[in-house]
Amino acid sequence: MFVSTLGRLQVTVDDGEITPTAPKLRSLLALLAVRRNRIVPTGVLVEELWNDEAPISALATLQTYVYQLRKLLQAHGANGRDVLRWHPLGYEIRLADHELDIAAFEQLAERARDQLSDGAVVEALQSASNAAALCTGTPLYDICAGPILEPEINRLRESLLQVTQLRVEARMRLGHHRDLIGELKLLCGEHPYHEGLHGNLMTCLHRCGRRSEALEVYHLLRSNLSAELGIEPSAVIQELQRGLLDGAPEQATAEVRTAVAPAQLPRDLSDFSGRADEKKRLTELLTSDVAVTAAVVTVTGGPGVGKSALAIHAGHSVRSHFPDGQLYVDFREGTHGSFRILGRFLRAVGFAAGHLPDELDERAELFRSWAAGRRVLIVLDNVTTRGQVRQLLAGGPGSAVLITGTFRAVAGIEGAAPIELEAPDAGQSNEILSAIIGPDRMSAETDAAERIIAYCDRNPLALRIVGAKLVTNRLLSLSMLADRLADPRRRLHQLEFLDWSMTRTVSAGYRELDAPARALLNAAIAAGSRTLTMTRAEQLCAPGQWSADNAIEQLIQNGLVRCNWGVVGVDSFDIPDLVGCYVAEVAGPNTEAC
Known part of the structure; x- marks a missing residue:
C-alpha cells in the first residue's frame, strides 16, 4: 500500500487505486496519514470532521468511519486492524517510510541539505529535484480541510517552499542564473515579502548583465515591505543592493541578525536536579x-x-x-x-x-x-x-x-x-529535595525526609514548596514539617508558599473537566477508590448518564490519574494522593477525607 498526500489524496495497492470517495472518510484518512505512527486523540478527530458542530453520535459515527476504512484495506490484502489501530486515547495509522510520500520527501530534503552543506552541489540538486517531483500539486488540494488538517497542509506547503529554495541555491552555485530568472519571478510574485527569493532573483539578474532590473526588484520589495508591513529590507538585502550598485553582489554573504537577540526565558533554577x-x-x-x-x-x-x-x-x-x-x-x-x-x-x-x-x-x-x-x-x-x-x-x-x-x-x-x-522515583525525589535544602539537613533527618517525600507523593512542585519553607525557616525541622503534612485534610494548606500553590495547580486541571469526569473523580474519592479499573469506573458512573470510557479519558488527558500498564495495555488507573486530597478537601466537601 502507498499513500500520497503531496497533491491529491491517493491510496494505491498492487491491483490499483482504492482511495475512498466519501468526504469524511477522506478527511479522516488524510489526517491520520500526515500524523502517521502517532496516536491522534479521538477529540482531535471529532473536531476535524465536525468542527464545533459535532452530533451527539459523533463517537459512534467515527467508529463507523474507522470500520469502513479497515474494511476497505482488508478487501485489498491489507490487515485493516494492524494498519489502523485503536488506542485508549484515539487512533493511529501505521505506515512504513516506503508507504507514504511525505516520508520519502523528508528524507530527500534532509539529504539535499546535508549534500549542499558538504559542497556536493550536483548531488544536492538531484536530491532536491527528486523531492520536488513527489509533489503533484498543493498538498491534499482535494480535501475539505478542517481546523486540525489545515495547519498540517500549511506545514507541508512551507516544506515544499524550503525544498524549492534548496534547489534554487544549488542551481545558482552551478551557474544556472539565466534559467532561474523566470521561475524566480513567479516565486517572488507568489511570495511578495520573501527576502530570500527576491535576493536570489536580484543576484541572477545581475549576473546575467541585467543590473537595472535587479535594482527594480529591490525597490519593489522595499516598497511592499514599507507599505504593507512598515519595515525596511533586512541588512542582508540592503548589503546586496549596495553590492549591485558597486557591481559586486557577492558582497552580500554574511548572515545578519537582530542587533540584540531577545532572551526572554525566565531565570533558570540554580538547584534544578533530576530529569x-x-x-x-x-x-x-x-x-x-x-x-x-x-x-x-x-x-x-x-x-x-x-x-x-x-x-x-x-x-x-x-x-x-x-x-x-x-x-x-x-x-x-x-x-x-x-x-x-x-x-x-x-x-x-x-x-x-x-x-x-x-x-x-x-x-x-x-x-x-x-x-x-x-x-x-x-x-x-x-x-x-x-x-x-x-x-x-x-x-x-x-x-x-x-x-x-x-x-x-x-x-x-x-x-x-x-x-x-511522570512523577520522579524515590531516588530522584530525594535529589530534588536535597538540592534545595542541602545534603546535611537531609542526612540529619533521613526518616523525616522520606516521610515528606511520601506525603508530597514525589510531586516536584510540592517538594519545591516544602524545600522553600525549610530554607526560609531554619527553626522548622523536617520532622515538624512531616508531622504537619501527615494530616491529609490539612496537607494542601501546607503546600502553599508565596506564589506557589498545589491547590491552584491541581484545580486548574480539575476545572477543565466536564461534569461526568468530575463526578466520577468525586465518586471515586468518596468511595475510597484510589485505584480504578474500567469495571470499577463503570460501577461508579450513574447508569445511562455518562460513559466511563470518556470520563477516564478526560482524567488521563488532564493528568489527574496515572495509567498502570499491563501486558496488553492499560489495566487500571491510580488517582495521585494530592489530587485525592484536593477532591476531598476543596472540590468535594461531601466526600470523605483522603
Whole structure:
C-alpha cells in the first residue's frame, strides 16, 4: 500500500487505486496519514470532521468511519486492524517510510541539505529535484480541510517552499542564473515579502548583465515591505543592493541578525536536579537538524510534575544553538491572545510598535517571514488550548517551538514530538529535595525526609514548596514539617508558599473537566477508590448518564490519574494522593477525607 498526500489524496495497492470517495472518510484518512505512527486523540478527530458542530453520535459515527476504512484495506490484502489501530486515547495509522510520500520527501530534503552543506552541489540538486517531483500539486488540494488538517497542509506547503529554495541555491552555485530568472519571478510574485527569493532573483539578474532590473526588484520589495508591513529590507538585502550598485553582489554573504537577540526565558533554577533522561531527549529534539521545518516539542504531565521547570532549564542549556533569540510566553499569567503575543514577539525582535499590522493574520505572516531562515527558540508555557498556539508556530529548519501543558491542551498540535513527564522515583525525589535544602539537613533527618517525600507523593512542585519553607525557616525541622503534612485534610494548606500553590495547580486541571469526569473523580474519592479499573469506573458512573470510557479519558488527558500498564495495555488507573486530597478537601466537601 502507498499513500500520497503531496497533491491529491491517493491510496494505491498492487491491483490499483482504492482511495475512498466519501468526504469524511477522506478527511479522516488524510489526517491520520500526515500524523502517521502517532496516536491522534479521538477529540482531535471529532473536531476535524465536525468542527464545533459535532452530533451527539459523533463517537459512534467515527467508529463507523474507522470500520469502513479497515474494511476497505482488508478487501485489498491489507490487515485493516494492524494498519489502523485503536488506542485508549484515539487512533493511529501505521505506515512504513516506503508507504507514504511525505516520508520519502523528508528524507530527500534532509539529504539535499546535508549534500549542499558538504559542497556536493550536483548531488544536492538531484536530491532536491527528486523531492520536488513527489509533489503533484498543493498538498491534499482535494480535501475539505478542517481546523486540525489545515495547519498540517500549511506545514507541508512551507516544506515544499524550503525544498524549492534548496534547489534554487544549488542551481545558482552551478551557474544556472539565466534559467532561474523566470521561475524566480513567479516565486517572488507568489511570495511578495520573501527576502530570500527576491535576493536570489536580484543576484541572477545581475549576473546575467541585467543590473537595472535587479535594482527594480529591490525597490519593489522595499516598497511592499514599507507599505504593507512598515519595515525596511533586512541588512542582508540592503548589503546586496549596495553590492549591485558597486557591481559586486557577492558582497552580500554574511548572515545578519537582530542587533540584540531577545532572551526572554525566565531565570533558570540554580538547584534544578533530576530529569536527566528527559532533558537529554528534549535537547536532542530541540537541536536536531534533520527536520524540514521548525522542531515542535510538547512536554506534558500531571499537575506540578515539573513541565515548566524542565522546559526553562532545557531552553537555557541549548541557548547557544539559537543565536537569533529565545521568545517566551506564560499563558498562566493572564489572558494572552495570539494578536497580543505576536505584537510582543515582533517588538522584541526589532519592529516598531507603530508599524505592526492591525490584523492577526498579517502579524502572523510578518512573524513567520522574520523567523524564516533564522535560528530561534519559542517557548509557549502552560498552554491551555491548542488554539492558543496555532498562529505562533513559526520558523524554518534550525528553529524550535517548545510547548508545555496537559495532554488535553496540546493534543493535536501539528508535527509535535511528545515528551510525557511522570512523577520522579524515590531516588530522584530525594535529589530534588536535597538540592534545595542541602545534603546535611537531609542526612540529619533521613526518616523525616522520606516521610515528606511520601506525603508530597514525589510531586516536584510540592517538594519545591516544602524545600522553600525549610530554607526560609531554619527553626522548622523536617520532622515538624512531616508531622504537619501527615494530616491529609490539612496537607494542601501546607503546600502553599508565596506564589506557589498545589491547590491552584491541581484545580486548574480539575476545572477543565466536564461534569461526568468530575463526578466520577468525586465518586471515586468518596468511595475510597484510589485505584480504578474500567469495571470499577463503570460501577461508579450513574447508569445511562455518562460513559466511563470518556470520563477516564478526560482524567488521563488532564493528568489527574496515572495509567498502570499491563501486558496488553492499560489495566487500571491510580488517582495521585494530592489530587485525592484536593477532591476531598476543596472540590468535594461531601466526600470523605483522603
